Amino acid sequence: MSDATIVKLNCPDAVGLLARLTGFVAERGGNLLEVHQFTDPESGWFFARMAVDSATLPGGLDGFRRDFLPLARDLRAEWSIRRESRRMRMVILVSKLPHCLGDLFLRWRLGDLPVEIPLVISNHADLEPLVAREGVPFLHVPVDPDRKEEAFRTIAAAARDAGADVLILARFMQILPEWLCAEFSGRILNIHHSFLPAFVGANPYRRAYERGVKLIGATCHYATPDLDQGPIIDQEVMRVEHSHGPEDLLRLGRDCERLALARGVRYHVTDRVLIHGSRTIVFKD
Amino acid sequence: MSDATIVKLNCPDAVGLLARLTGFVAERGGNLLEVHQFTDPESGWFFARMAVDSATLPGGLDGFRRDFLPLARDLRAEWSIRRESRRMRMVILVSKLPHCLGDLFLRWRLGDLPVEIPLVISNHADLEPLVAREGVPFLHVPVDPDRKEEAFRTIAAAARDAGADVLILARFMQILPEWLCAEFSGRILNIHHSFLPAFVGANPYRRAYERGVKLIGATCHYATPDLDQGPIIDQEVMRVEHSHGPEDLLRLGRDCERLALARGVRYHVTDRVLIHGSRTIVFKD
Amino acid sequence: MSDATIVKLNCPDAVGLLARLTGFVAERGGNLLEVHQFTDPESGWFFARMAVDSATLPGGLDGFRRDFLPLARDLRAEWSIRRESRRMRMVILVSKLPHCLGDLFLRWRLGDLPVEIPLVISNHADLEPLVAREGVPFLHVPVDPDRKEEAFRTIAAAARDAGADVLILARFMQILPEWLCAEFSGRILNIHHSFLPAFVGANPYRRAYERGVKLIGATCHYATPDLDQGPIIDQEVMRVEHSHGPEDLLRLGRDCERLALARGVRYHVTDRVLIHGSRTIVFKD
């Protein structure tokens, strides 16, 4: 089966950058399947993602990485090179609401999310049956308000043991401690149930109802210690009318949440997102 | 030509309300062209809009109003009855940006906005030619930061003289004094260039860019003394990508502004909006 | 728990119709929770849906129906009266694709689809595990091209035995015989994977790709003997780009299909759809 080697990179902009990068691949006979690049004129920064047919890189992944090192250093680049076939390991954190988790499972089974799911962690036992029937291990870690730190130590240890590349907060409803955000920086995705920056914090649907907005939405973003302030990956909105009460907003919003989270997760696990300060560069497929 | 008599009403909910209202019309032989009603279970409030074929109301507008009075009093209703053919007089306030004004003119000429436009007022002279060629009077009232009050007295007097039923702030860029908001309460429409409540205040596109949102938008709302807090009539959003710089957001946002404002204005001038606290009931056509 | 009695009705338009209907409810002390009505000026036809608090109808459902009969006859109305608490029995027909079925199950478990699901029928065995784990009976009826009629007799008998109020074709991929469409007329919902009337028939995504459209979509409609010509209940679209190949359209289209089908089903099973020739009146919630 075909496999792609994914190069992700960002560095200060310079004349001839793309020529050097694509030239590097071409010199090795690498066949580019997909190239995305973007130069941000505001910050003078360059971003690229290249997908190379792995079969056309005779030196293998390690050889390619070794060869790339001097170039990357010269460009002062932050970079990663990964085989698509080495799927990310995604650990999902949930509370009691099943819709985002159920939706991720559905897409996973369809092949839309190329990941391993080694573990689901929850502070409640409610969703255990939903997880069990997918054959995925479930860990129940109650988060006692007085012993939060301990709970999060347990959660972090479990995520590490599961070899987590990425954590998904699928309506987890708990604020992560700073050290956990730091440890998995750029690798924790949250779904917030509003079109951020509107309705940061608790009860966004209720507040949306009270403000009388004509749109509701959801935002998939990277979790940072500042609540709901992390870089946004994707957003989804839906029109609502005066006749929609708070319960209707909850119901309609679920579709926004499912769509925004599913797209955000897909972009992340296929190495299509680069973080740049408070913004993201998303090379969509 | 056919004409409709529009009844707008809101009152405390009660059993049999709609039956009484529609019964009142039926007893007089009135032919209902369109009925909208909504009961808000949260507040126990009832809202309705009825369009009656004027030709089927033999007593004329005054007779119909007189007959309606006891019923309205009994229901403790806030209400209005208006002939569609008596078009609202709409005074538009602008600064230097032509896109919203130009768009309103275009729709007005197409017959999509059934209003009179007796006057356009601006704190700058830039848009005078655009207004003049439509044959609409233009009043230039510079708003000197030190003599704002005086300027707004002039503006209000001109609006009164023009017989304004409604004021449209088509990117007017000035905060109205409280007394003016009060005088035209529920009759001043503003277009804000963000999907409120996100980015209240100045420079929303710049702040949207910096926050890295994946949607931009615009909000048409009633102006109140609390900046950008008035009841929302309509909103519009558009997807943006990382490649869109601040200038692109300005450009793309113009379409959101034009659409949200045009719809909001149309709903208002066709008596389709009822204000209820911070929310609006919009009986769309 | 509260329950609503749903009156659905359509008849020739006449002056005073809504007054008579709401008056009928009011005279019996019925508390209207929700009213929707629409008069089609093109055909001179009237459509209404009223939700009455069942607790305020002392005569019970049968009494209410009996009382309503003379009025309905007088209006020459087609009508139904149903208790919300008497959930429709929904039989789902599928082939091999799980996304629509899985999505319906997810919403059903969340309480968004107030139905019973007594049976899932498929011409393939693939989805049996997905159905079994929901505790829903699964019937495998292979549809041999040479013995289609026999297969559909079996399917129809099973649906009847299950007490089906409505059949959902959740990507069933088989054309129903005319007699089956007739037997369940107005009670079979299909999801077609294009924004009809574009791409009627087979392989719509492939043809959409070849035509180079910039939008793909899905349509939930009532099944009729004329393939893909039945009255449309809801549609959903999504933007696509030149970079999306046929496989991407399949993937992205799944979200359109899931959303359009879920909304269509919800409208139908909550008695919010009235069919009028080739059009539907949908009183959305």
Next chain:
Amino acid sequence: MSDATIVKLNCPDAVGLLARLTGFVAERGGNLLEVHQFTDPESGWFFARMAVDSATLPGGLDGFRRDFLPLARDLRAEWSIRRESRRMRMVILVSKLPHCLGDLFLRWRLGDLPVEIPLVISNHADLEPLVAREGVPFLHVPVDPDRKEEAFRTIAAAARDAGADVLILARFMQILPEWLCAEFSGRILNIHHSFLPAFVGANPYRRAYERGVKLIGATCHYATPDLDQGPIIDQEVMRVEHSHGPEDLLRLGRDCERLALARGVRYHVTDRVLIHGSRTIVFKD
């Protein structure tokens, strides 16, 4: 003021293509402002657009073109190189409907459409005042059904005399003769008032109403001798409800038409569209 040199190119795909193209620019010290490329795996074809800072190309446009020629030949490429500052000359054809024309003028005045408009041609005199007040020449060419050929000869001659780079059919309502489509192949943009391929031909809104669709739309496409079959550049849709009659669809559809046409025109006149058979590659900004 800054200027960009735009290179547009398509050719058979090959390993190292992008490296050669960007290398060519880099060797000359050219600073790439923007690069877009796309490889179509279905057809094995490569498409690119590069924007180079003109100030960094010391040999000027002619020198750059001359240098590029051998490379382009070697790649068997179809290509163009153009200075952004050399604005396209856009001739607009209209009938009686002003909304698309008025919208194009509005965007032109705002600077969103970087073109010259040397001429507007119409088969009716109605829009002459709208054109005159923009200071744009207006040519009235009645299209007599019996003498169509003659009329189109006149139209073509006027377009040629005006130095037209592109023709815009802004609701022109006439079918162009084949020879005219051929002469301006890939340079005539039409706006069709449906989401093609639905409702090809006349009266799409009426037919959309009769079919009972829940979405209406508009399509901007290149005109070809096969009516409404040309490559699609952009499409726009809007939700409609059962309450929208044929007149409402006309009104709501105007916004779809304006938006789809405006975007399509902008993409074309900024050299962002490449045609590939019946499909377009659109490198959006």
